[in-house]
Amino acid sequence: MTSPIRTTCPYCGVGCGVLVNRTDQGITVSGDPDHPANFGRLCSKGSALAETIGLEGRLLTPRIAGQEAGWDEALDLVARRFAETIALHGPDSVGFYVSGQLLTEDYYAANKLMKGFIGSANIDTNSRLCMASSVAGHRRAFGSDTVPGLYEDLELADLVVLTGSNLAWCHPVLYQRLLAARSARPEMRVVVIDPRRTATCEIADLLLPIAPGSDAALFNLVLAALAERGLTDTGFLQHVTGAAAAIATASASDPALTGLDPALLAQFIDLWCGTEKVVTVYSQGINQSATGTDKVNAILNCHLATGRIGRPGMGPFSVTGQPNAMGGREVGGLANMLACHLALENPVHREAVQDFWQSPRMADAPGLKAVEMFEAVEAGKIKALWIMSTNPAMSMPQADRVARAIAACEFTVVSDVMAETDTTLLADVLLPAAAWGEKDGTVTNSERRISRQRAFRAAPGEARPDWKIISQVAERMGWGASFAWNSPSEIHAEYAALSGMAGQLGSDFDISDGPGDYETMPPTLWPQSPARRGGRFFTDGRFHTPDGKARMVPVTPAAPAPHRPGTLRLNTGRIRDHWHSMTRTGLSPRLSAHIAEPFLEVHPDDATRIGLNPAGLAQLSNGHGSAILRVLITDRVTPGQVFAPIHWSGRNAAAGRIDALVTGPTDPVSGQPALKEALVHVAPFRAAWFGFAVAAQSFRPDCDYWALARTEAGMRAELAGAAPIIDPEAYARAFFDLPEAQLQMVSDPARGRHHIALLQDGITRAALFIAPEPVSLSRDFVARRIGSDAPALVAGRPGADMPDPGALVCACFDVGVNTITAAIREGRAQSVAEIGQALRAGTNCGSCRGQIAAILAQERPPAIAAE
Known part of the structure; x- marks a missing residue:
């Protein structure tokens, strides 16, 4: 076995250190015990990283108008169209929308190209949406x-x-x-x-x-x-x-x-x-x-x-949401900032950066922030748009409106890892980017700690690092000498030198005296300058204002938002085991098992008043969009409020894009949109039938409601439709595109219940369960039996000799609710700690401890359930 590669997790802003081991059997991932952010701990998502690096769905070659193209042809087109647009309409007619998932070196290259060479500050980042x-x-x-x-x-x-x-x-x-x-x-x-x-x-x-x-x-x-x-x-x-x-x-x-x-x-x-x-x-x-x-x-x-x-x-x-939101802040990735925490509105700072870059022109005013940028795209003011490593057609407020704007833009380029996202499907040119594990660079976590991301495998197909794509476009636009980097270490050295100049101008960000060799760089707190190394700021009462004093700002609280009759206040957020639009975490069956579809938390009083049933479906709507979500009736929310997660896109759900409903008024100071709230009308979705489908191959449902999730053997989906299914057998064959498959079917037409298994050569390839109400069956059991010769699969539940672990509770160690319940009932565990000792559940990231405590409270009196 070779020595492990030390790298950094690509998810949230905690910035956990990761050890990657390469063996003959593949890649394994574990927490780095020496990294000061996590000391060996990983969450469920980080623990599953090795399950998410497959090539399924990857963008592997450039595409022009949906057709594969060579890199030279694609880059020539991008450079020519941007240059022509600038010549005809000026620098502010183009825009870059970048991402907190870029590495700092990528961010630096994009910021340098836009602000110092194109001469516009129309570069903003999806970090505008979070911090x-x-x-x-x-x-x-x-x-x-x-x-x-x-x-x-x-x-x-x-x-x-x-x-x-x-x-x-x-x-x-x-x-x-x-x-x-x-x-x-x-x-x-x-x-x-x-x-x-x-x-x-x-x-x-x-x-x-x-x-x-x-x-x-x-x-x-x-x-x-x-x-x-x-x-x-x-x-x-x-x-x-x-x-x-x-x-x-x-x-x-x-x-x-x-x-x-x-x-x-x-x-x-x-x-x-x-x-x-x-x-x-x-x-x-x-x-x-x-x-x-x-x-x-x-x-x-x-x-x-x-x-x-x-x-x-x-x-x-x-605490920041993305792996390099902080790095983007440091490098000037926001439309109103310069690199190294220098101020775009300060002429001394602008002149210093322009002189350092030896650039032909310099942005002299803040550019368009994220919401403003897509409004300008919609208005036709931005005519050429480059989107890097993010999915605004799904994640921006009023997402439907943003998608229409991108589709209508004269020229849109998207650099991404995945071939089909809500945004890539709208692009004129697609450029394949290298993913985590395939590229080198740095990221900064929420405590200002810079860590290395290191490659441990070659980029597949023709994928390239983002910094290289940016530099090759810059070269074709006539600025090759200023972007002639051969490696990210050269970009980092240039960036560090710029930070030294910034430190001389009074900036807090200075890494000019960093810890030695780039390749072996340990996790390091900034600043790293001759005058200061790491530590806390402001202990000495010195601040970075003109007079060196902090400012206390008078704050007048906003009045409560008006509540329109017939509406509920929607709150949005994340769930435990998924990340953004699931292009990475959605590849892991384990991460998909905990919560497999978009849902709506509703208080019991509101559910009764509206007529929502447990596990039924709710239709949400307002003047901007709509969604259909699974109903979860709970007192976790208060009356008048509902909650829905953000992760489902048009690629994994029929109607789960929750940001289509979010109006997103912006903060007048920061330009950040209000993404966590909206007023929505909620009504029951009147389904004629509900279904659950599972298959060994990928499939694309065609019904009013569907939500896809990965399984060990293939794919599963929750389904529902407003129109009745007339011929269940024909529907199942067409649904899975298995017209010649053998059929096993248990049917009760009078009650509208049908259990259908499709087999080839005696092996179950797919199964479909239909009922007039939400389907009740052991989903884990059914999903695990696909690909076997199990004749009892159509029963939907295991026999007495086959234990059912139940719905997943602990994704880190794959522990289900029935396994936990059995340990409690058998007297093997009477507290959260004892369940951890017996089953390991809750002992890694700890995110499921609350759910375990709730199971204990149901099974045992509170005094016994307490730790």
């Missing part, structure tokens, strides 16, 4: 986009406040670190602020079911109480301006805006005020808002007023 309000809040308060603290602060704090963050599902390894710290120090307190009861609430000492959007009011009340009780730090406030105005505005905030019980509110304020070592962790629930920047500054105000920042166990902490 732009944090950037804007940092810049308003600190004068720079600086994350002051470190991950270890979560472990050193006496109070950790999680607001707008489902840490257990979205950043599971940080959640595990917090769990371990809490176990070691039981006196630590954790507060979770969320209108929805999530898996993270398992750890909460105090849960605040806040009214959606009222976070600024809540933290204003904390700030006002700090001032009233004389708890502000007068010494630290010598390094801060604007405190009096911020406190006066906060004192006028109405507690009723929070929607919280006064006793709960008082308890939280007492905790925050009475605990010195406080870390406030925030994520998309804060950022993805039309007032996200104000929410960020309301949090920062509390920490600045008390000096609880930049010291061990204290500070505000933004």
Whole structure:
């Protein structure tokens, strides 16, 4: 066996280190015990990385108008069309929409080409959708986009406040670190602020079911109480301006805006005020808002007023969603920033960067932010668009409108790993990009730690790294000498040199004196300069504003959004085992088994009023789009609110693209759209039949509702249709395209129930189950029997001699609900910890611990179920 390759996970912003081992049997992945972000831990997604690197669905050659083409032909066309567009309509007639999944070297190349050579700032990133309000809040308060603290602060704090963050599902390894710290120090307190009861609430000492959007009011009340009780730090406030105005505005905030019980509110304020070592962790629930920047500054105000920042166990902490959202921020990937945290609006900074790049022109004004960019595409102002490593036709607010705009654009280029996404299907030119494991570069995690991603296999087909594609287009546009890199290490060296110049101009970002050789670079906190190495920022009270002082910003909380009669407030978010639009995680049967279709959480009161049934289907609609989702009736949401996940695209569900419903008003400071909320009408979807299909081969359903998921043997799908099925046998043969297959069928026509198995040479190739209500059967059993000669498959359930593990609970170790229940009933496990010891469930990323606790509570009295 060769030595393992040290690389970095390509999912969330935690930035976990990964060891990749190559054996004769294939690739194995494990956590890197020496990486300071995760110390060997991985979540379910990271643990399954080896299952997601197959070539199915990959884009392997360039395509022009849907037809395969050579690289020279495709690159010549891209360069010519962009050059012609610029010559006819000016630099601002083109746009780049890039991604937090690019490596920093890719980001640098794209930013240099657009801002320094094309001469427009019309380059923005999908990170605008997840953390732009944090950037804007940092810049308003600190004068720079600086994350002051470190991950270890979560472990050193006496109070950790999680607001707008489902840490257990979205950043599971940080959640595990917090769990371990809490176990070691039981006196630590954790507060979770969320209108929805999530898996993270398992750890909460105090849960605040806040009214959606009222976070600024809540933290204003904390700030006002700090001032009233004389708890502000007068010494630290010598390094801060604007405190009096911020406190006066906060004192006028109405507690009723929070929607919280006064006793709960008082308890939280007492905790925050009475605990010195406080870390406030925030994520998309804060950022993805039309007032996200104000929410960020309301949090920062509390920490600045008390000096609880930049010291061990204290500070505000933004946890990012994408693997290189931070790297994109550092490299100037946003339309209103320059590389190395330099300011686009500062003429000295612009001149310095232009001189460093020796570029012919320089963008001299902020470009179009993400929402504005696609509005400009729709209006015909942007005539040539290059989309890199992202899927805006699925992920942007008003996604249907964005898809129409992209389709109508005069010239659209998409660089991607996958051949068919909602966006690639709209492109004029497709360029095959190298994927994780095939390319080299760096990423920066949420605590400012730069880590290497390293290749461990050759790129398949004709796929190329993004930086190389960008540089080859730049060469054809006449700027080859400035993009003549031969490796990402050369790009990194140039970038580091630029950061040294930025440091001389006062930037916080300086990696000019980094840790040695690029190939062997260890995970490293920035800054890395002759003057400073890593550590926390602002301990000394020095900030990156003109006068060196922080700014406390007066925040007036937004009034509650009007609630239209007949609508519910939709909240959107992520689920545990999937990532973005599932182009990677959807390839893993294990990750697909936990939640296999898009769903809608509805409170029982709303379900009764609307007429929704458990496991039925709900139709959501508003003036922008529609969706059909599986109904999950639960008190995790409050009356008047519903929740749906973001991950389903047009490639894996008929009507699951939830961002088609999101209107996405933007924050006036950050330009970040409000992606987590919309008003929707909800009604039952009146299905004439429901179905479950599974097959050894891929298939594409054609009915009103379908949702595809991977199995070990092939594919499965949940189905429903508004029109009755007249001939089930003919329907099944056509559905799977198996017209000559042998048939096994158990049918009850009077009750509309049909179990159909299709066999070839005695082997089951596919099965279809139809019923007038949601199909009840053991899906795991049926999926596992495809490809065998099991004659009992049409029964839909295993026999008495064949245990059924049940629906998946722990994806890390493939443990089902029936296995857990059996261990409880047999007396082998009576707590979450004992289930972990007996079955391993919940012992890796810990994200399923809440679900395990719920199973225990059903099977045993609460006193026994508690750990």
